[in-house]
Amino acid sequence: MQECKYILAKSGQDFAPYKRALVMLGESNKRVIVLGADLSNSTEIDGFRDRFPDRFFNIGVAEQNEMNIAVGLAIEGEIPFVHSFGVFVTRRVYEQVCVQVAMQNINVKIVGSIPGLTSRLGPTHQAIDDLALMRTLPNMTVIDPADATEILQAVPAIAEHSGPVYIRMMRREVPLIFDPEKYHFQIGKAACIQEGQDVTIIACGVMLQNALASLPLLEQNNINPTLLHISTIKPIDTTAIIEAASKSRLIITIENHLITNGLGSSIAEIIAENGLGNTLIRMGLRDEFAAPGTQEYLFERYQLNSRHIVEKILEGLKNKK
Amino acid sequence: MQDIDNLKELDKKDEKDEKDEKAEKAKEVRRLIIQMIAEANSGHPGGSLSMTDIITTLYFSIMNHSAANPTWEERDRFVLSKGHACPAFYAVLALCGYFPISELMNLRKLGSILQGHPDHEVTPGVDFSTGSLGQGISAACGMALAGKIDKKNYRVYVIIGDGESQEGQVWEAAMSAAHYKLDNLCAFLDYNKLQIDGEVEKIMNIEPVVDKWKAFGWNTLRIDGHSIEQIIEAVGIAHKTKDKPTMIVADTIKGKGVSFMEGRVGFHGVAPTRDQEQQALSELM
Incomplete structure (x- = not known):
């Protein structure tokens, strides 16, 4: 457990911590491959796409295929980050995630954008059960970051972590709570x-x-x-x-x-x-x-x-x- | 002149011997399939026997692989997307030397390395675990894509089933492999025309299946899936094809090689009795 003082502010409309974190990760880790399902801007993977076009693959609106392509990439030693809205990378592809990612303990990172009630798109797009679905899977690590600092620190941490991870991802204007100089995110630590x-x-x-x-x-x-x-x-x-x-x-x-x-x-x-x-x-x-x-x-x-x-x-x- | 004719004769003889040898190998695989499923009293003989010639030819005549080093980085990859047909896969791996042939008699036993669906964690030579239909071909796309990203020369082979082709994900994978020009990917459709509930055509027709794969942008060939020459020739064409993945639609017979299993849906997932085993083995001598 670590103690920390908080500051509460908005990270700003253009700050987009995940977009930044992913580009920085791309710079430092050449094994990182980004997969998208036609939501590059919405899931903030467009920065990575533009910077590393050779390591970015849009699979189209086909999340099941996206998840299993990620598994094939991971088997060959790549570190795939799979993206869509939280509902689609959990509910829609649950069997793919269960049988291929979790059951085989494959090193796939699943990023579920606009979690829960942060989605304005109605109940079809509100991941209100994603933590439950992912938590139930053996081998799966499940993360729900609170602010921009945690997002910036969690992204490299999950890339370092060996094994499947599901992480919820807020986008654009994200709260800024933890002081990036003092806070130290660790998987599994409150x-x-x-x-x-x-x-x-x-x-x-x-x-x-x-x-x-x-x-x-x-x-x-x-x-x-x-x-x-x-x-x-x-x-x-x-x-x-x-x-x-x-x-x-x-x-x-x-x-x-x-x-x-x-x-x-x-x-x-x-x-x-x-x-x-x-x-x-x-x-x-x-x-x-x-x-x-x-x-x-x-x-x-x-x-x-x-x-x-x-x-x-x-x-x-x-x-x- | 005389000498050249003699040499031609000798070449022909060699070719014939080689052909016989390959046919004999496939027969051996079929015998092992029958024996291991009978011993386990559980398993899928029909779809194993229908794809026997394809998988035997892949491992003995086509793929670069090493039983001594199952995770050799340069090896060609193989994914059995129709995972339930693993008895054929296991028999081939054993004959290649990945594990002792005697191990086959432990099929589906508790703690065995040979379970009812392929598991890369426990079985040497298995590149990818499968069991839930429609997913193996997507993963094969991922493996082929990784080969492209890393500029590796390995090729990826995958066998899918005809019933499996009813899964929507197969067509998502088809679209993506063509889109990303995965010419290092070669798929076989083990088209034995039967699935658990009956004839594929009556359950949910997949025809015109060749046109479908062509329309999805694949180099699509149709062969007799029990002709070793045609399998080798088709893979040769796949190898030479640039910028397109290849689908080899292989017409096969479910239960091929055992008279009372051929074309019978009843042997999709039912083991032969000991008497049936003996009859099958005598037919496969």
Whole structure:
């Protein structure tokens, strides 16, 4: 576990951390091959395409073929990064990912763009179950970065890592939370942002910014929380979670995903398997497909904003008394 | 003059011997297929026997490979996209020396290196694990693409099934191989006209299959899949073809070589009894 101070800012419309990270990776690692499925601009692989045309292959709108071509490339020692929207590189190609990538433990990196409610394209394009689908697969590492710093650091880290990885990818204007000079992303390591004794908040992905925004509101209510950020959903940092759970009776998880088999379920498993006995509140989508809409609208509609986090915590603390 | 005629005669004799030898090798593979499936009392004889001549010819007359060094970087690659026909694959690998022939009698046994579908993690000589249909040909495209990226000279061979051709992914792969001009890729369609539920034509017709592959931009040939000469000739044409992958549509007979299995859908995935095994082996002597 590492402690870190946060800064919350927008990375800027043109910053596009993934686009930058991929080009930098292309410079340093010549085995990296980028595969796309007709969404080069949307998945921010156009920078790599223009810089390294010999190592970029557009497979067209054919994700199943894209995934298995990646497997063939990886078998020959290349490091393929496979791209599309999160829904298509998980739901649509689940059997290909399971049988060829995970089962054979093949070194393919799967990048799912616009995760969960960050997609404005409606439920067909909202990956609200991708963490669940990927977490269920043996051998698969699953990452949900929270900000531009994590994206910039996670991309080279997953290329170094031997084995299949699924990583969610926010695009364009991405929150900037961690100080790039001080933060050190590691696969499988949680980051403790604040320590307190009243409640333990555990967040992943884009929800970290909402959790951070809840901190001043909690302070106004004299609530002193622990805030733990989990970027690697699998393998999860069990040690850090047990430690964070020991600080307070109440744990609240928040994720840009269904509450089933993503972050919240992972935490529930750790609490139960270790006999910790904490009360757990899981925030996220509850057994429903979301409506189309902007991120702001959807966070409000599904009660995932900082205000809702505070309400849930107050409710949880009241019930404990 | 006399001497030259004599030499021609000798050449012909050599050719005939060589031809007999290759035919004998395929027969040996068929015997092993029957024996291992009967021993396992489980497996897929029909589609193994239909592709026997193709895979035997590939490994004994066409591909560069080394049983002593199964992961030799320059070797030609082979993907059995119709993975259930692996008994034929295993028999060929054993005869090439990748593992002892006696190992074949452990087919599908617990802990065996020879399971019901090819697994590159456990079986020496298997380049790529398959089992779920339609995926092997995509992976073969990836392997061929890697060869192009790395400027390697190896070639990639893949065998797909006719029932397998009903998978949409096969056609995604077909499109991409032509698009990226993968002339180092050579595919065979083991066209035995039968799938588990019956005749391919009646279940879901794949015709006109030659026209389809041509329309997808492949150099497409049609041969008798039990003629070793035609297999060698077709692969020769594939080798000389630039900028296009080659599809060799090989007309075959399911269960080829065993009278009571030929053309019978019932032997797609059913093992012969011990009596049937004996009859089959006597026909294959």
